[in-house]
Amino acid sequence: MQAGAEDNYGNLALVKHVVLVLSGKGGVGKSTITTELALAFKHAGKKVGILDVDLCGPSIPRMLCVGRPDVHQCDSGWVPVYTDAQKSLALMSIGFLMEDPDEAVIWRGPKKTAMIAQLVSDVAWGELDVLLVDTPPGTSDEHLAVLENLRKHRVDGAVLVTTPQAVSTGDVRREITFCKKTGVRILGIVENMSGFVCPHCTECTNIFSKGGGEELAKLTGSVFLGSVPLDPLLSASVEEGRDFAESFPNSATFSSISSISQVLLKSLEND
Amino acid sequence: MxxxxxxxxxxxxxxxxxxxxxxxxxxxxxxxxxxxxxxxxxxxxxxxxxxxxxxxxxxxxxxxxxDPAIGEIGEKLSSVKHKILVLSGKGGVGKSTFSAQLARALASDGTKEVHQSGNGWSPVYVEDNLAIMSIGFLLSSPDDAVIWRGPKKNGMIKQFLRDVDWGELDYLIVDTPPGTSDEHLSIVQYLSSTHVDGAVIITTPQEVSLQDVRKEIRFCQKVKLPIIGVVENMSSFVCPKCKNTSQIFPPTSGGAEKMCADLNLPLLGKLPLDPRIAQSCDEGRPFLREVPDSPAAEVYHTIVQSKAMPIFYLFFCGLCCSGVGGTAVKCVFILMTTILLHSFMEGKKKKYSL
Known part of the structure; x- marks a missing residue:
């Protein structure tokens, strides 16, 4: 076990910052926000890694349009899949290890824990500025396993994603309690799906109400990183695995993503 | 039927x-x-x-x-005529939208308490014919989070199925967290000695969601749980101002319609995204009663009228209209949203010796 711990440190030794993306609620856009933050960091000239530990529903491979590549082994472990020639965005996902994409991972806790321990320690990330960890919803086996294994190296903190409605912020409040109990710093709260601008009449409708994320940040004394509107162009981009920043650099949605990423980067670097 | x-x-x-x-x-x-x-x-x-x-x-x-509990659960639930699971591989597609509506209503009331009788926990009745039992009820504060691993969650689910005094029921509807993990396996396992009608699967139109939902379908096939049908939620958005329709979550791979055709499953209906639904859920008001003119309301009625889905009639009417139509049907919902489960306070653990 001791040797394992050293290896673990070895593979993460050159990773400067580790950020978890958490949400108590499912389907609020954790994977979308993770993907967009990673792309924004990449455009800012950083080397970024994404670890997708959502065992039951890995979405990132599709969002980055990497398909289902074979994962290669090297001396120090699995080689992550690079999304660009410059190797500035690396990705490792359980989705890569499944033979059939429709196959369900029907695992109980202990098996998931073992898989995550391996995903955390056996990926040869190399040198990274930021490693983003995309998690499944909740506060259970996966989260504990990620924390236990990453702790040996470092965890800078967590970004919490919520949608504005009370049903979602209610779940995220519990996620905040999880962070407090496990001693994870909350880097900030992102409100996703904030408002929808009708493409026909430009009327902005707050489908899932508005301001819940900011209110929650105030209530719990956390940093509010910003809100991302509900944008069909963004959902289409992640569906087709296109780089939203490249396709729509002038959109309001991109400017909010980019400002969130800058605030986050600053807070990581000043730490 | x-x-x-x-x-x-x-x-x-x-x-x-x-x-x-x-x-x-x-x-x-x-x-x-x-x-x-x-x-x-x-x-x-x-x-x-x-x-x-x-x-x-x-x-x-x-x-x-x-596990002897499997037999006990079978006995306990013998007075429940139909049992339905609501599943989705993807989170946030709307499984609990309606359940949450109820939970919120109860939470804002603040006077509901789960009582313990000789027969076990009593579910909370929100209408004469609609009762719910949720782990959320056992929480003391909205911030509570317990960080539970699988085995503890399984224990809780077992207790819910075995120790809650359901009484005579027509329908038991079980809401589940996203995924195909401990909670799902446990529910299926614990219900194995009783007759389960099947699962209703909820998805949103985009491929990112469908790819998770296909896994859930595979799960149902593996554990031999019949699938009653698929509901596509958030299909389109009707602007409240200009009444034009847009697709926020584009069905790039053909949406639930194509998936259902490919996998030979009944598509029960497509529900549009209506901001008023989210709002009434947040405020705990019954949506169908509040905004009967919404295009979404129309679709609900189409779904509930479909022959394949008498259960949906109860599901939506039970929750949204609560008794409208004079159904003398008793439903009980178990809410098992992961977070609610997690939030079950550590302090209570001792009390109920989990």
Whole structure:
């Protein structure tokens, strides 16, 4: 076990910052926000890694349009899949290890824990500025396993994603309690799906109400990183695995993503 | 009434149970690191069993026997006519939208308490014919979070199915967290001695969601849970100002319609995204009663009128109209949203000795 711990440190030794993306609620856009933050960091000239530990529903491979590549082994472990020639965005996902994409991972806790321990320690990330960890919803086996294994190296903190409605912020409040109990710093709260601008009449409708994320940040004394509107162009981009920043650099949605990423980067670097 | 039957012949049941126990790491919380599983051939005999306090018990073969709770649950639920699971591989697609509506209503009331009687916990009645039981009720504060691993969650689910005094019911609808993990396996396993009508699967139109939902369908097939049908939620958005329709979550791969055609499953309906639904959920008001003119309301009525889905009539009407239409049907919902489960306070653990 001791040797394992050293290896673990070895593979993460050159990773400067580790950020978890958490949400108590499912389907609020954790994977979308993770993907967009990673792309924004990449455009800012950083080397970024994404670890997708959502065992039951890995979405990132599709969002980055990497398909289902074979994962290669090297001396120090699995080689992550690079999304660009410059190797500035690396990705490792359980989705890569499944033979059939429709196959369900029907695992109980202990098996998931073992898989995550391996995903955390056996990926040869190399040198990274930021490693983003995309998690499944909740506060259970996966989260504990990620924390236990990453702790040996470092965890800078967590970004919490919520949608504005009370049903979602209610779940995220519990996620905040999880962070407090496990001693994870909350880097900030992102409100996703904030408002929808009708493409026909430009009327902005707050489908899932508005301001819940900011209110929650105030209530719990956390940093509010910003809100991302509900944008069909963004959902289409992640569906087709296109780089939203490249396709729509002038959109309001991109400017909010980019400002969130800058605030986050600053807070990581000043730490 | 089209009711699907889950074939639970004795042999199949045994096979499923033994598979569940060997392949699905049925190990207790305090087991040693390489515990072979209490039900495996190696139980109590493997090298890692040395020094485990349960070694003798495991070696005696007690662990291989099926959990007696399965039989007890079967007996307890014999007065429930229909049992339906609401599933989705993807989070946030709307499984709990309606359940949450109820939970919120109760939470804002603040006076509802779960009582314990001689027969077990009493569910909370929100209408004469609609009762719910949620882990959320057992919380003391909205911030509570307990960080539970699988085995503890399973214990809680068992307790919910066995120890809640359901009484005479027409329908029991079980809301589940996203995924295909402990909670889902446990519910299916614990309900294996009773008749389960099947699962209703909820998805949103985009491929990112469908790819998770296909896994859930595969899960149902693996555990032999019949699928009643698929509902596509958030299909389109109707602008409240100009009434034009836009697609926020584009069905790039053909949406639920194509998936259902490919997998030969009934598509029960497509529900548009209406901001007023989210709002009434947040405020705990019944949506169909509040905004009967919404295009979404129309679709609900189409779904509930579809022959394949008498259950949906109860599902939506039960929750949204609560008794409208004079149905003398009693429904009970178990809310098992992961977070609610997690939030079940650590303090309560002692009280109910989990």
């Amino acid at each position: 089209a009711v699907l039957h889950l074939g639970v012949g004795a042999s199949r049941r045994r096979r499923r149970r033994s598979k569940a126990q060997t392949n699905m790491s049925d190990t207790p919380d305090n087991a040693p690191k390489h515990c072979p599983g209490t039900a495996s051939e190696q139980a109590g005999k493997a090298a890692s069993c040395q020094g485990c306090p349960n070694q003798k018990l495991c070696a005696s073969g007690a662990g291989k026997k099926p």
